Amino acid sequence: MRQPSLTSIASYQALQAHAQDATQWQMRDLFAQDPQRFERLSAEAAGLFLDYSKNRLDGRTLALLASLARERGVERLRDAMFAGDKINLTENRAVLHTALRAPQDKQITVDGQDITADVHAVLARIRTFSDAVRNGQWLGHTGREITDIVNIGIGGSDLGPKMVCLALRQFAHPRLTMHFVSNVDGHDMDAALSRVNPETTLFIIASKTFTTAETMMNANTARAWFLRHAPEQALAKHFVAVSTNVEAIKKFGIDPDNMFPFWDWVGGRYSVWSAIGLPVALCVGYGYFADFLAGAHAMDEHFRTAPIEQNLPMILALVGFWNREFLGCPSVSIAPYHQDLNRFPAYLQQLDMESNGKRVTRAGDTITDYATGPVIWGDVGTNGQHAYFQLLHQGTDVTPMDFIAALRPAHEFQNHHAALLANCFAQSEAFMKGKTTDEVRADLAGQDAAEIERLVPHKTFPGNRPSNTILMEYLTPATLGALIALYEHKVFVQGAIWDVNSYDQWGVELGKVLAKKIEAELNGAAQPAQHDGSTNGLIARAKAAV
Numbered sequence: 001m002r003q004p005s006l007t008s009i010a011s012y013q014a015l016q017a018h019a020q021d022a023t024q025w026q027m028r029d030l031f032a033q034d035p036q037r038f039e040r041l042s043a044e045a046a047g048l049f050l051d052y053s054k055n056r057l058d059g060r061t062l063a064l065l066a067s068l069a070r071e072r073g074v075e076r077l078r079d080a081m082f083a084g085d086k087i088n089l090t091e092n093r094a095v096l097h098t099a100l101r102a103p104q105d106k107q108i109t110v111d112g113q114d115i116t117a118d119v120h121a122v123l124a125r126i127r128t129f130s131d132a133v134r135n136g137q138w139l140g141h142t143g144r145e146i147t148d149i150v151n152i153g154i155g156g157s158d159l160g161p162k163m164v165c166l167a168l169r170q171f172a173h174p175r176l177t178m179h180f181v182s183n184v185d186g187h188d189m190d191a192a193l194s195r196v197n198p199e200t201t202l203f204i205i206a207s208k209t210f211t212t213a214e215t216m217m218n219a220n221t222a223r224a225w226f227l228r229h230a231p232e233q234a235l236a237k238h239f240v241a242v243s244t245n246v247e248a249i250k251k252f253g254i255d256p257d258n259m260f261p262f263w264d265w266v267g268g269r270y271s272v273w274s275a276i277g278l279p280v281a282l283c284v285g286y287g288y289f290a291d292f293l294a295g296a297h298a299m300d301e302h303f304r305t306a307p308i309e310q311n312l313p314m315i316l317a318l319v320g321f322w323n324r325e326f327l328g329c330p331s332v333s334i335a336p337y338h339q340d341l342n343r344f345p346a347y348l349q350q351l352d353m354e355s356n357g358k359r360v361t362r363a364g365d366t367i368t369d370y371a372t373g374p375v376i377w378g379d380v381g382t383n384g385q386h387a388y389f390q391l392l393h394q395g396t397d398v399t400p401m402d403f404i405a406a407l408r409p410a411h412e413f414q415n416h417h418a419a420l421l422a423n424c425f426a427q428s429e430a431f432m433k434g435k436t437t438d439e440v441r442a443d444l445a446g447q448d449a450a451e452i453e454r455l456v457p458h459k460t461f462p463g464n465r466p467s468n469t470i471l472m473e474y475l476t477p478a479t480l481g482a483l484i485a486l487y488e489h490k491v492f493v494q495g496a497i498w499d500v501n502s503y504d505q506w507g508v509e510l511g512k513v514l515a516k517k518i519e520a521e522l523n524g525a526a527q528p529a530q531h532d533g534s535t536n537g538l539i540a541r542a543k544a545a546v
């Protein structure tokens with residue numbers, strides 16, 4: 001159904017009028033005027049605390065944003081998603097990653113099929129298999145225990161399990177080393193294979209479609225390498241697959257008994273909760289994997305039932321929309337102040353940018369009068385502070401930040417943790433407050449007056465730069481699950497407001513088709529085609545180097 005254009009609806013126009021004033025506000029003043037600002041502009045659910053008070057908004061802004069969400073039908077679309085309606089319109093699919101973490105007694109059906117039963121049947125298989133590998137019952141073909149697991153996948157079939165295994169390293173099995181090979185660059189495969197022994201290695205071929213070129217090439221290379229060291233019948237002990245495509249798996253030579261299925265209503269970037277999370281279950285054990293799912297489910301329930309004004313994903317999305325649309329911020333930087341979350345920004349990049357990097361509405365109209373998904377990027381604090389934070393503090397673009405931290409560490413070095421949290425809180429304070437020219441002058445008092453005036457502009461910070469801070473007590477499987485679900489639903493809400501289909505990804509197809517053509521030309525399997533001058537020149541140089 002064609003929605004009225006975002007910019008034409010009453011709540012958008014009310015926000016636009018409000019923004020005339022609000023964009024002039026200084027956050028320093030807002031804090032000075034309202035001693036309760038932190039209490040008013042913070043919320044808590046599913047083990048996560050969100051402070052969004054360091055944004056250029058007030059209670060009225062939020063009320064207007066909540067009206068916009070209502071007028072835009074966000075709650076209706078949310079309910080349709082949870083109910084299994086086919087909201088992925090261009091692929092005619094339901095969007096039900098939430099069903100992957102729903103308890104067994106929750107009835108969810110797709111096309112008349114009870115999918116909760118299917119989900120729990122696969123979870124039971126994941127449990128049996130991961131237990132067997134972890135407790136040493138599942139042995140390699142020469143009778144040795146598995147020591148290394150190599151996950152071969154890309155995009156959602158890589159980023160999720162890799163990020164989660166790193167984040168939960170405190171809970172990892174001591175005997176199992178996890179490896180993730182995603183890149184078609186042979187250096188990636190080379191690095192993994194050079195560190196493992198075929199007798200004690202388990203390969204997981206993870207691909208929703210089982211057609212992704214990079215994964216298929218890597219899978220074939222791993223198989224050929226393995227068969228140089230072991231007989232064909234040993235494959236069954238060393239290769240398993242995760243996919244929706246049984247036929248392709250059989251063709252590849254993997255026993256369907258060694259296949260862990262999932263379904264087309266699970267998007268690749270939303271698939272870590274499915275059998276794509278098998279490496280997580282192997283690494284931390286099924287019990288913690290179940291906790292991870294339960295943490296996400298707790299966030300789902302909160303998202304489904306809490307009023308917009310107290311609903312963490314809604315708030316995070318609406319604040320992000322405000323910053324994008326009315327403050328004109330083109331990107332969002334994610335700063336986890338937790339080393340174990342160092343792949344979290346990369347994970348969010350796919351989640352957010354592949355979902356909302358769209359330029360047409362759900363009805364197919366070109367969007368010309370508002371901006372959609374921002375660029376998502378970032379790295380762990382404190383490292384980023386010594387690299388790109390300069391631009392964030394004093395550059396000409398304003399980049400909203402999401403700071404993420406655990407209040408308690410999982411190590412014994414308390415002084416490190418105090419230093420870490422101090423930096424996290426200091427950065428958001430500095431972004432908010434900045435440093436005025438008078439403060440700079442006061443700092444430089446006593447120096448030569450002309451020298452002071454020369455330095456003042458360089459040492460001034462404009463401040464008034466927005467940020468959110470998300471806190472959890474510890475980084476655990478459950479809080480990590482809730483954190484990921486928080487961002488999944490944030491992306492959903494923003495997609496609903498922008499009226500884009502957050503669940504397809506046609507934009508990655510063109511490059512795939514062209515790469516296939518060029519690969520044949522580079523291999524000599526096809527005559528060089530007529531490309532543009534630049535592409536022809538690059539192909540010629542590559543051919544000359546062979």
Ligand code: F6P
Pocket residue numbers: 154155156157206207208209210211212215268269354505508
């Ligand atoms: O090309 C993009 C994409 O389809 C992602 O959406 C997906 O996560 C990734 O490729 C991998 O796909 P598959 O799991 O089918 O190999």
